[in-house]
Amino acid sequence: MATNFCLFMPFYDAIWKTLNSQSWELHQNASSNAGNYRRNTADFVFLAHVVDVTSSIHAPFVIRSFASMPYTTRLFLLVLWPPAFIVMIMMWAWSKTFLISFYNLRGRLHETWSVPRFGFQYFLPFAKEGINKHIEEAILRANKLGVKVISLAALNKNEALNGGGTLFVERHPDLKVRVVHGNTLTAAVILNEIRGDVKEVFLTGATSKLGRAIALYLCQRRVRVLMLTSSTERFQKVQKEAPLECQSYLVQVTKYQAARDCKTWIVGKWITPGEQSWAPTGAHFHQFVVPPILSFRRDCTYGDLAAMRLPVDVQGLGNCEYMFSQYTMERGVVHACHAGGVVHLLEGWTHHEVGAINVDRIDLVWNAALKHGLEPVSNIVTGQNSP
Numbered sequence: 001m002a003t004n005f006c007l008f009m010p011f012y013d014a015i016w017k018t019l020n021s022q023s024w025e026l027h028q029n030a031s032s033n034a035g036n037y038r039r040n041t042a043d044f045v046f047l048a049h050v051v052d053v054t055s056s057i058h059a060p061f062v063i064r065s066f067a068s069m070p071y072t073t074r075l076f077l078l079v080l081w082p083p084a085f086i087v088m089i090m091m092w093a094w095s096k097t098f099l100i101s102f103y104n105l106r107g108r109l110h111e112t113w114s115v116p117r118f119g120f121q122y123f124l125p126f127a128k129e130g131i132n133k134h135i136e137e138a139i140l141r142a143n144k145l146g147v148k149v150i151s152l153a154a155l156n157k158n159e160a161l162n163g164g165g166t167l168f169v170e171r172h173p174d175l176k177v178r179v180v181h182g183n184t185l186t187a188a189v190i191l192n193e194i195r196g197d198v199k200e201v202f203l204t205g206a207t208s209k210l211g212r213a214i215a216l217y218l219c220q221r222r223v224r225v226l227m228l229t230s231s232t233e234r235f236q237k238v239q240k241e242a243p244l245e246c247q248s249y250l251v252q253v254t255k256y257q258a259a260r261d262c263k264t265w266i267v268g269k270w271i272t273p274g275e276q277s278w279a280p281t282g283a284h285f286h287q288f289v290v291p292p293i294l295s296f297r298r299d300c301t302y303g304d305l306a307a308m309r310l311p312v313d314v315q316g317l318g319n320c321e322y323m324f325s326q327y328t329m330e331r332g333v334v335h336a337c338h339a340g341g342v343v344h345l346l347e348g349w350t351h352h353e354v355g356a357i358n359v360d361r362i363d364l365v366w367n368a369a370l371k372h373g374l375e376p377v378s379n380i381v382t383g384q385n386s387p
Helices: 010-015 023-032 075-094 119-123 125-145 166-171 183-193 209-219 232-241 244-249 336-347 359-371
Strands: 044-049 098-105 108-115 149-152 178-180 200-203 224-228 250-253 264-267 284-287 307-309 333-335 375-377
Touching (some): 044 125, 044 336, 108 125, 125 149, 125 166, 183 209, 183 307, 183 336, 183 359, 183 375, 200 209, 209 232, 209 359, 232 250, 333 336, 336 359
Parallel strands (some): 044 149, 149 178, 200 224, 224 250, 264 284
Antiparallel strands (some): 098 108, 307 333
16 A cells, blocks of 8 residues: 555554555654754745735635635635734734745745735835835845845835835845846736737826836837826936937826827826726726726726736745735736746846836846746736726
């Protein structure tokens, strides 16, 4: 008999003659070598943060079976909300960065760590210094452990917080670990979702890190970009970065009405249902805004946040991506900024990817991701309500 039927109960296997003859030898070897095994050091770390109380209940160490499936709202979770809220207060006071999950890819250990802060805390002025301290300590810890790449997730790379990671690289110029925001691949995923025959797009969040890169990339391909911004100074700063012959393709607009005839919207700043109503019938909403916008228009379609599927040879995936407020993606699918850090590791790049996105590297990073077996994931949905 090659298998024990009663796991952890060898007594019953012994009675019914179903005991694996190698069990005792295996147990003896494992016991004699206890303490001699060394935990592998991660090569890649994805540094996330908790989003809200509800999403924290989806962590794999809370209900593992629940975390292994895409997130759905369930009434029984309301019972866990009060203790989860108390845990949030305790984390704010005492917790340090902790391990969430891990997987293996081509012989390398990839881990997800979480800063013990919730999304709303990133918008509290007095919390900024403490959050940056947690992020910095995590980077230094990764550097000491020999981690090759650490990728900053979501608000951990907020420009107003730390300049997209620039603060830490400048403060510690001798870092061996590469600090990566992964937004180059995020931009690539969004841009490759846009149909090749599109000649005009409407862009909100137009002067943000991602908005700037998307605008500059599209104008160089002779796509007219309606950039929604009230700041002429910020618009002109982006426009001057474009080649002289392409600058006319960048157009500043200050109202949503300017996009009433544009069927391709790229949303980088949250918009209300009323603002969505200016889009024409048949419009498609691409987005890189957190949280995602409401799918309000039944006569329009909506794209998901930029994501990619990990290569098929990934091993040990036990839960869905622990990031953002909606874990609706299946196992094996990660947000594009996570995938960007994975590509950075697989390619063996030695530069830090912090601060502004290098537009000239967008196609390079995209092709590298495809070469290593990562696949884009794009789910188009129709709105649920009437306009």
